[in-house]
Structures are given as C-alpha cells and as structure tokens.
Amino acid sequence: MLRMLLRRLFLGAVTVVIVSVIIFAGVEILPGDACTAFLEREAQGRLLENCREAQGLNRSAAERYIDWAASALRGDLGVSANGGVSIAELVGNRLGNSLLLAACALALGVPLAIFLGVVTGLWRDRWVDLVFSTGAIFAMTIPEFVSATLLILVFSVWLGWLPGIVLTPADAPVAEFFPEILLPVIVLAMVMTAHILRMVRSSVIEVMAGDYVQMATLKGVPYWRIVFRHALPNALLPAINVVALTIAWLLGGVVVIEVVFNYPGLGRMMIDAISDRDLPVVQAIALIVATVYVGVNLTADLMTMVLNPRLRTHYMRQR
Amino acid sequence: MSDVPIPMAPGRSRHVARWGGVLRDVMSRPSGAIGLTLVVFHVVLAIVSPWIVPYDFKAMDAALMLKGPSDLHWLGTDHLGRDVLTRTLMGGREALLVTGVATPIAVAWGGLLGIYFGLVGGRLDEVLMRVVDAFLSLPWILKMLVLIVTFGTGIEVLIPTLAFFYGIPVIRIARAATHDVVARDFVSAARARGHGRLTIIRRELLPNVLDTLMVEGAMRWSWMLLAFSSLSFLGFGVSPPTPDWGLMIADARGFMSFAPSGVLAPVVALSSLIIGINLTADALAKALGLDRAQKAPV
Numbered sequence: 238m239l240r241m242l243l244r245r246l247f248l249g250a251v252t253v254v255i256v257s258v259i260i261f262a263g264v265e266i267l268p269g270d271a272c273t274a275f276l277e278r279e280a281q282g283r284l285l286e287n288c289r290e291a292q293g294l295n296r297s298a299a300e301r302y303i304d305w306a307a308s309a310l311r312g313d314l315g316v317s318a319n320g321g322v323s324i325a326e327l328v329g330n331r332l333g334n335s336l337l338l339a340a341c342a343l344a345l346g347v348p349l350a351i352f353l354g355v356v357t358g359l360w361r362d363r364w365v366d367l368v369f370s371t372g373a374i375f376a377m378t379i380p381e382f383v384s385a386t387l388l389i390l391v392f393s394v395w396l397g398w399l400p401g402i403v404l405t406p407a408d409a410p411v412a413e414f415f416p417e418i419l420l421p422v423i424v425l426a427m428v429m430t431a432h433i434l435r436m437v438r439s440s441v442i443e444v445m446a447g448d449y450v451q452m453a454t455l456k457g458v459p460y461w462r463i464v465f466r467h468a469l470p471n472a473l474l475p476a477i478n479v480v481a482l483t484i485a486w487l488l489g490g491v492v493v494i495e496v497v498f499n500y501p502g503l504g505r506m507m508i509d510a511i512s513d514r515d516l517p518v519v520q521a522i523a524l525i526v527a528t529v530y531v532g533v534n535l536t537a538d539l540m541t542m543v544l545n546p547r548l549r550t551h552y553m554r555q556r
Numbered sequence: 557m558s559d560v561p562i563p564m565a566p567g568r569s570r571h572v573a574r575w576g577g578v579l580r581d582v583m584s585r586p587s588g589a590i591g592l593t594l595v596v597f598h599v600v601l602a603i604v605s606p607w608i609v610p611y612d613f614k615a616m617d618a619a620l621m622l623k624g625p626s627d628l629h630w631l632g633t634d635h636l637g638r639d640v641l642t643r644t645l646m647g648g649r650e651a652l653l654v655t656g657v658a659t660p661i662a663v664a665w666g667g668l669l670g671i672y673f674g675l676v677g678g679r680l681d682e683v684l685m686r687v688v689d690a691f692l693s694l695p696w697i698l699k700m701l702v703l704i705v706t707f708g709t710g711i712e713v714l715i716p717t718l719a720f721f722y723g724i725p726v727i728r729i730a731r732a733a734t735h736d737v738v739a740r741d742f743v744s745a746a747r748a749r750g751h752g753r754l755t756i757i758r759r760e761l762l763p764n765v766l767d768t769l770m771v772e773g774a775m776r777w778s779w780m781l782l783a784f785s786s787l788s789f790l791g792f793g794v795s796p797p798t799p800d801w802g803l804m805i806a807d808a809r810g811f812m813s814f815a816p817s818g819v820l821a822p823v824v825a826l827s828s829l830i831i832g833i834n835l836t837a838d839a840l841a842k843a844l845g846l847d848r849a850q851k852a853p854v
Contacts, residue, residue: 248686255690263702378834379827380782382789386805386812386819394813485693492697493786508790511701523698530693 335502342425354437376431481537581843588839594832611639643799658718666723670730774837
C-alpha cells in the first residue's frame with residue numbers, strides 16, 4: 238500500500254517535471270525573449286547585450302532552466318517582464334479568486350449532479366431522465382461563452398435579476414464578489430453538473446443491474462435500503478475521478494468564462510500575459526495550473542483506491 | 557512463409573457493406589437521425605452559402621445600424637449595418653474548413669502513434685505516456701494561444717495547431733484500444749505466422765481500432781469547433797470582416813439589450829452544429845457497440 242502510494246507520487250512528480258520542461262522549451266523556441274520584448278524597437282547592439290547580461294539571458298538554456306526550476310521550487314516565480322513586479326505577488330490574489338470561483342461551482346454542482354444522476358439512473362427512460370439527460374448533452378456541448386452569453390441575456394438584460402459583469406477589483410475581500418460571482422458560478426456549475434450527472438447515471442444503472450442487488454431484492458430487502466446501503470456506495474466511486482477531470486477542465490474552461498464576465502482570476506491574467514508577451518508570467522501560470530491538475534488527479538486516484546476495497550487489494554496483490 | 561493465404565482479411569466490398577449498415581443503424585436512432593441531419597445541413601450550407609445569401613457579407617450601411625428584424629433584413633443588422641442573416645449563414649465556413657481538415661490529421665497521427673506504441677510497449681512507451689500526460693495537464697487555451705500569438709491567426713497556423721494538440725489525447729485512446737486487441741488470439745496467430753509489426757498494424761490492429769477512432773474523431777471534431785469558436789470569440793481566431801459565429805457573438809454582445817437577434821442567430825447556428833455532431837457521435841458509438849466513456853473535454 239505504501240509502495241503503491243509512493244509510486245503514484247513519484248509518477249505525478251515526473252509529470253510535473255516534464256511539464257516544466259515543456260513550458261520552458263515552449264517559451265524558449267518562441268522568437269524573441271524578455272529583453273527584446275522590454276526594449277521593443279531599441280532591441281539591438283549594446284543595449285540588447287547589456288540587458289541580456291543583466292537578466293542572465295546569455296547563459297545556456299540548461300543552466301537557465303535549472304535556475305528557474307530551482308527558484309520555482311522555493312516558491313520564487315521570478316519577476317514579470319512588464320514592470321518587474323514579483324510574480325508570486327501578482328498571482329496570489331488572482332489564484333485565490335479563481336479558486337473561489339471553482340469552489341463555489343463545485344459546492345453547487347457536485348451535490349446537484351449526484352442527486353440528479355441518481356434520480357435519472359433509477360428512473361431510467363422516464364420523463365425525468367429524458368429531460369435531464371437531454372439537458373446535460375446541451376450543457377456539456379455548447380461552448381461556455383455561448384451559454385454564458387445566453388444567461389447574461391436572460392438573467393441580466395431581460396430579467397435584471399443578476400449583474401452580468403464583475404466590477405470588483407482583484408484584491409477585494411471575498412464577500413464583495415457576491416452577487417456578481419453568481420452568474421459565472423452558474424455557468425461553470427451547469428457544465429460540471431452535466432458531466433458528473435452522466436457518469437453517475439450510467440454507474441447507477443450498471444450497479445442496479447448487478448448480481449448483489451438482485452440477491453438483496455430476492456432476499457426481500459426494502460427497495461430504498463438496497464439503493465442507499467448496497468448500490469449507492471459503489472455507484473458513486475467512479476464519480477470521484479470525473480469530479481477530478483472536471484476540476485481539471487475548470488482550469489481551462491474558466492479562462493473563457495473569466496473573460497466573458499470580466500472576472501479578475503488567473504485565467505484572465507493568463508490571457509493578458511499572453512497578449513502582452515509577458516513570458517515569465519505565462520510560464521509561472523502554466524506551471525501552477527499544471528501542478529494543480531496533476532495534484533487533483535493524484536488525489537482522486539488515491540481516494541478511489543482508499544475507498545474501494547477491490548482496487549486496493551488488486552494493487553496489493555500486484556506488488 | 558509469407559505466401560500463406562490469410563482467410564480473415566476482408567475484401568473491400570465487405571467494408572463498404574459494413575459501413576452502410578452502420579449508417580443505417582445511426583439513422584434509425586432518433587439522436588443519430590437528428591444529429592446527422594444537422595451536420596449534413598451545416599456542411600451543405602457552408603458549401604453553397606456564398607450563392608444563396610441575400611446580401612454581401614461585408615456590405616456596411618450606416619443608416620441601418622442595429623436595426624431589428626424587418627422584411628428586407630429578416631434577422632436585422634449588426635453594429636456596422638451588415639445583414640445578420642447573411643453573416644449567420646456564412647459564419648460556419650471558416651470553422652468547418654479548419655476543423656474539417658484538422659480533425660482527420662489529428663486522428664491519423666495520434667491514432668497511428670497510439671497503435672504503434674500500444675503494440676510495441678517498452679521504455680519509450682512509458683516515456684511517451686508521461687509526455688502525453690504532461691501535455692494534457694496544460695489547459696488547451698494556453699497551449700494554443702502561445703502558438704497563435706507568436707505565429708498569427710491565419711488558417712495556415714490554426715490547422716496545424718489544432719491538429720497537433722488534439723492528436724495528443726487520441727494517442728492515449730488508440731493505445732488503450734490497441735491493448736485490448738493485442739491480447740486477442742488472432743494477433744498471436746499473426747505473430748506466429750511471422751508477420752512484421754507494420755503488417756500486424758495494417759491487417760489486424762487498424763481494422764479493429766478503427767471503430768474507436770471514428771467515434772473519437774467525431775468527439776475531437778466537436779471539441780475542435782468549441783476551441784475554434786472560443787478563440788474567435790476571444791479575438792484570437794478569424795480576423796474581421798470574415799463572418800464567423802464566435803466573432804459575431806463577441807461583437808454583438810455589447811448591443812444585445814436592444815438587438816438580441818445579432819447574438820441569438822449565431823448562438824443558435826453554432827449550438828445546433830455542435831449538438832448535431834455530439835448526437836451523431838453518440839449514435840455512432842451505440843451503432844458500433846462501443847460504450848462512449850465519460851470524458852472531459854481536453
């Protein structure tokens with residue numbers, strides 16, 4: 238068990254290292270560097286040489302990678318190319334805001350998805366199932382910016398119930414983001430709910446057709462006891478991995494939603510940094526996002542193993 | 557040795573017959589019938605739209621800015637006085653062209669690489685899978701934007717960019733599907749007959765993994781469309797005045813309180829195409845007997 242845990246942690250760490258190499262190499266092969274971006278038209282001759290000297294850009298790529306990776310490990314993400322502000326400081330607030338958005342969407346979406354998934358699974362092919370399963374296909378396939386625009390049109394422009402744009406500054410306390418955060422949360426939760434609902438539905442259907450459920454029915458166990466005691470604990474396990482995948486999706490999909498709603502999160506910061514060609518910031522954000530992704534997936538895998546005795550013994554026997 | 561006849565290799569006509577049967581199966585399901593109709597409608601529209609639209613897509617008229625629907629302009633006009641109906645009818649051409657070329661490329665290179673490493677395995681396979689994991693852990697928008705901002709937003713950049721990044725998840729799918737096939741007896745038989753790797757891939761693996769790749773291709777297509785229109789929406793895709801749904805939604809958003817048809821028309825068009833592709837993919841998966849596993853868009 239411990240060895241398996243260590244192996245998973247090791248593989249996760251390897252992935253993060255490869256990501257950091259890809260990020261560094263990706264930025265490296267782009268034409269231009271921090272100095273050409275900073276000096277713009279004057280980027281030639283002595284001026285460029287001096288700047289590169291000062292920034293340490295004339296060392297070999299391997300040296301600079303090790304330097305960058307080592308300081309990133311210490312939590313020092315470097316300084317931005319525009320204005321020379323510490324990136325860790327810049328990112329701090331934005332990351333917090335994005336996490337707030339994700340947390341609200343999860344808090345709303347996950348319970349709703351599990352409830353609806355169980356309901357649609359138990360009443361398969363009835364009208365509840367048809368309504369929500371069709372709705373889920375719509376919610377998960379329509380681009381986020383389309384559903385966001387539609388919701389703004391309905392709830393903000395026509396009904397006037399909720400603000401359609403976030404005007405709160407990035408460093409405002411959490412409480413000030415309400416009610417502006419509600420529409421972006423609803424859009425995110427909608428897509429998440431759709432994905433998790435479909436997973437839960439199909440695993441409920443599968444479990445309810447299983448032998449032990451039939452056995453329990455034949456023994457005369459009351460229906461709802463079968464559902465809650467026998468079926469659901471098994472049906473909900475696969476949901477953990479889907480939740481992890483949707484969290485990972487949140488990190489990418491949230492970019493578009495943050496732009497649509499003008500939400501001051503990490504995603505919008507990333508778009509701005511890419512447009513401004515602020516490469517150190519792009520590198521830092523990419524590294525953070527990828528690490529979160531790997532971490533979330535790892536946690537989900539471990540949780541599934543801890544909660545699922547079959548998988549656990551399977552791995553123990555493999556060792 | 558190599559002259560031993562192989563009775564199981566199916567002829568061309570049987571392939572045709574099989575896909576004909578699959579098509580009939582897809583059309584017999586409500587989701588497949590609706591989905592395929594929507595997709596075919598959009599593809600045909602994209603081809604013929606330049607000849608059937610009522611106006612020039614870039615003709616501006618300052619006197620007609622943001623007018624509502626009328627007899628002359630059925631869906632009204634946008635903020636530059638251009639006909640919304642014309643632009644909506646033509647708004648899918650660029651998207652369908654780019655994703656229509658990029659999807660087969662992505663499925664082909666990702667699929668072949670996945671099949672090859674699924675068969676061969678070994679150290680290189682382990683390393684490749686870690687690299688695939690690493691690529692998948694970066695948000696799609698970040699990967700694409702870095703390339704687009706550097707090399708421009710033309711078709712010649714968008715097609716290879718989409719084809720490259722959307723081929724990566726296909727590697728994993730094809731590899732997993734290959735693992736299932738490699739364990740079966742007929743692959744061992746082919747090995748025993750002394751066939752080389754390429755022959756095994758062409759004769760035994762490819763025909764068996766093809767079903768999975770078809771469904772995967774349909775899904776990739778819909779996610780590519782989503783990515784393409786999101787990029788347009790963010791201002792990193794198609795450049796004006798080319799009509800494109802994502803761009804139209806972005807432009808019309810600011811005026812939607814008094815000219816909602818400018819937003820609603822491209823929204824309906826884009827959504828119907830993407831939903832059509834997804835419904836078709838669902839029906840195709842069922843017709844081929846594959847359980848479309850739950851996946852998040854990558």
